[in-house]
Amino acid sequence: MHITFIGGGNMATAIIAGLVKTGQCQISVVEPDADKREQLAQRFRVTALAQLPVYFGGGQVVVLAVKPQQLREVCDSLAGRLDGALVLSIAAGVGVPALSRWLDGHDRIVRVMPNTPAMIGKGVSGLFARPVVDAQDRASAEQIMSAAGSTVWLSEESGIDDITAISGSGPAYVFYFLESLIESARQLGFDPATARELALSTFEGAVALARHSGEDIATLRANVTSKGGTTEQAIASFEASGLKSAILRGAKACRARSIELGEQLSQD
Known part of the structure; x- marks a missing residue:
């Protein structure tokens, strides 16, 4: 070829x-x-x-x-x-x-x-x-x-806008979460290098487990979230802050912008 x-x-x-x-x-x-x-x-x-x-x-x-x-x-x-x-x-x-x-x-x-x-x-x-x-x-x-x-x-070609909202722009979402996790580690007293390693290794391990496990993602999360435990408190705080809804809105905003840019760029 x-x-x-x-x-x-x-x-x-x-x-x-x-x-x-x-x-x-x-x-x-x-x-x-x-x-x-x-x-x-x-x-x-x-x-x-x-x-x-x-x-x-x-x-x-x-x-x-x-x-x-x-x-x-x-x-x-x-x-x-x-x-x-x-x-x-x-x-x-x-x-x-x-x-x-x-x-x-x-x-x-x-x-x-x-x-x-x-x-x-x-x-x-x-x-x-x-x-x-x-x-x-x-x-x-x-x-x-x-x-x-x-x-x-x-x-359908409209799927290009859909996939832009998930995988095309998705790495930036992941980096945004990693930034937040690293900053959390810094505020808890870890030095920059250790904070980065903790966040990256945790993310890599979780993704590897999700890919190789037969369980769905919600079940894997539930397995870590013991009733009355520490993880439950973190998830409850995320939910109270509307984090999941914010992610959904962000993906939809990305898709809308992809459509808008496509219309602008495709004009004669």
Whole structure:
């Protein structure tokens, strides 16, 4: 598989790092920044280009990995160069209809919403494609994104906004909770390094237990929450503060903003 990344930023780098390990792809990166080009070429032994190739054939994959604000300009430049190539867009906000329109009606498009843990191969990506994209193209898209973690196919494009609210923005929610837990440890007298280690190790252990246990999450929480005990007091305080409701409202606010940005970015 010949894959050309348009843009060599953090997410593109994460996916490239995973793909290089498989040894199954020929990879090129179009990156205007000379320093980034040199770094990518040296680190991954990929072909780093300053400008778009003249032509992309049907057997090639083009990954749009630029900022959403740059996407229209990139698509305008690509429109006359695509000859059936599969296009993956990991740029946030811009929907498939707008991408197809900007690419002069090109419809072999898969839209992807990755998240930042892809940088260590632990990401999760939501993928959407219209029915015109066949099974082979879907398999190619999944193969590419699996190099950076797990994948979930979405039946409707609106699912991109839904998954943005959970896994796309979710790492920030986790970091927010970790910040609070670390600060709690600091206020209880632990030094910064110990406070960080306690919070990270507790979170890692809880996630590992949840993943490997046959119990549902509510049961696992109940197992730690003894009647009249210390954990019960903490959970009761969270409930009194409306913490769960606040998280639900936050996820919905994230989804609403994703929809709003998509509408703005997809305008002609």
